[in-house]
C-alpha cells in the first residue's frame with residue numbers, strides 16, 4: 001500500500017504569542033516544522049509528505065524546509081479540521097494514497113518507532129493513534145474540585161494519527177458535528193475502529209509560550 005503523510009502547519013499559534021506562528025519558531029536549533037518533516041520524509045514506508053500551510057506562510061515554510069527533499073505544500077483552512085479536509089482533497093487529486101498519517105507540526109519530536117507501530121496497526125484496523133495513559137489524578141470542577149474522574153481506561157491521544165485514506169476522507173467529507181480536536185474521533189463516529197499504539201512523551205504538543213522555554217538553542221549567536 002502507498003502511505004503518505006500530511007503535516008498540519010497552517011495554524012496561527014495564537015496561544016503561544018510572538019510574531020511568527022509556533023510551527024516556524026526555532027526549537028532545538030531548527031524551525032519546529034523541520035523536525036517532524038525530517039522524521040516523516042526519511043521514513044522508508046512513507047512515499048510523499050504534504051504540508052498544509054496558511055495563506056501568506058509560504059516564505060516561512062520554504063525557509064523552514066530548506067535543503068530537504070521537496071515538500072508538497074497544500075493550502076490550509078481556518079480551523080484544524082478544515083486544514084485536514086482541504087489537505088485530504090488535494091492529496092486525492094494529486095495521486096494514489098492508500099494510507100495516510102496526519103500529524104501536527106506542533107509535535108516536533110516524532111520517534112520512527114511510533115511511525116512503524118502505526119503503519120503496522122493499519123493492517124488490522126482503519127485507524128491507529130499513539131496514546132499514553134493518564135497518570136495524574138483527574139477531577140471536574142470550577143473554583144473547587146467537585147467530582148473525581150476515574151483515570152482507568154483514559155488516554156492522552158497524540159499524533160500522527162494513521163488511517164485508511166478512503167475512510168478518513170469520507171469521514172471528513174460527511175462530518176456535520178462540532179469542531180473535533182482530532183481525526184480519530186471522526187472515524188469512530190462512522191464506526192471505524194481505532195487502535196492504540198504506544199505514544200511518547202517526546203510527542204507532546206507545544207501549545208503555550210512556556211513550552212518553548214529552554215528549547216531554543218543559541219544557534220544564531222554572533223561572534224562564533
Ligand code: C5P
Pocket residue numbers: 008009010011012013023052076077078079080081083103104105106107205206207
Ligand atoms: O492549535 P493547535 O495546537 O490545536 O493546532 C494543532 C496543529 O494544527 C498545529 O500544528 C497547527 O499548525 C495546525 N493547524 C492547522 N490549521 C489551522 C489550525 C491549526 O493546520 N487552521
